[in-house]
Amino acid sequence: MIALYHGGPAGHSGSVLVMLAEKGVEYEDRRLDLGRFEQHDEAFLALNPEGMVPVLVVDGRPLTETAYILHYLEERFPEPRLDGANPRDRYRTHWWDKYVEGHLAPALAIVAGSRGAPAVAAAGVTRLTPERRALWIKALEGGFSADEISGAQTTLGRAVDQFERALDETAWLNGETFGMADILAFPHAERLGDLSDVPPGARTLAWLEAVRKRPSVATVLAQRGRETAFALGPEAPRWG
């Protein structure tokens, strides 16, 4: 049995919802209210002590880390193939996994966090792992330094270039066909327009539109309401 604990059709959760739609997999839908910080409730922390969605529970085993949940689904349900047509395209998929989680998502989290996190987030923060607790406290207290914020903007500016270069090389992020790198990067890339000082380029905007038209993505996006809860992404790299 497969159950998905998620925060709705955006961010990391959005990627897993799209992947499940692509694969036509049936699952139990367990949406958490991130606005009320249900991801910090003890019941959820038993599944993921870091208090982060999404978590895919398969036969009682909780799987975390969005990129690797996507790989799990790809390997367990191989049709349609989404991890790339050949080893080079599959390398690109793994490259984007690392880039999104290691650079893009943390930089977006810092910029979004510096614009003010909702005070209610304090709920349950003490129950988190030390790394996550420290990051939340920073966001709550407006504690991202000017240095961290400008560093995050540098990362976002380079991400804007990275997307343009990649989409110049291949039609989609991991090759000539739509795939997992697109599914993983899309919910983050669509925030660049709002959060990055350097606006996304023409190829990136065209790619975002093409991704939105994909039936699986359109179905997931149609479930979006107007309210979006603040979600804190992964920690930024601590040592280059």
Next chain:
Amino acid sequence: MLEVYTWEPNANSGKPLLCLKEKQVEFTYHYIDMGKREQHSEDYKKINPQGTIPTVVHDGFVMTESTPANEYIDDAFDGPSLRPPDPFWRWRMRQVMRYMDNIVCPALAMVASNQLAPPNFLKMSEEERRRELDKIPTPERRKTWEMLMFNTTPRSDIEESKRRIEVAIKRFDALLKETPYLAGEEFSLADVDVMATFYGLPLNNAFEVDAEATPHLWHWLKRCHARPGIQAAFGLGRGFITKRAAEVREALGVETVAAETVA
């Protein structure tokens, strides 16, 4: 043609070397001397503009991220499979690699480089250090090197890194209580990753790793150090790392099977 541009069989530099020796794939090893900061040289930046090591190049396809490059090697070449066939264990393998990449390796790199590097840099004039710094292409890495060169890494950051390494040692010991390798019954890329960074722990006095405190990790270190592929990879170094690996084998009571290998 498969080419690897890297330093010693150590940490990220060592990951493709350990992987290729385990996979038994032939490759050309281009030694990049990190002691001379050759990774920041103009020649090397033509291959990898970010100035990071390792870089793996297969028939012109340039790969600059070591974890994805190891997945590529296992995917593109024949030889013993280094990824478990079962999707759950493959998830576990990647989870361990992510934890290494994001949490453990940066923590260990911070602790180790702050022990080793600042004394050397403090001998150089400020002007000379600024010149070296200007060669580093990315702002994130420049910031890290600046802290090293001027010995300004906050103590609290180093303490936090030590705490993270201690947690990692306990976590791996717990995983290895379940299965002989980090992602199940067989050796995988997760073991490559952790070995490349943790191979020397039995001789590292800073952390408690021994047969009593961390029995499962200890036996895993013995199993990994006994592997011909791992021994061959550690044999590729030019000095300290290769000697260190031999000393670790001795401390673990592991026999050396592969004397020398082709580079």
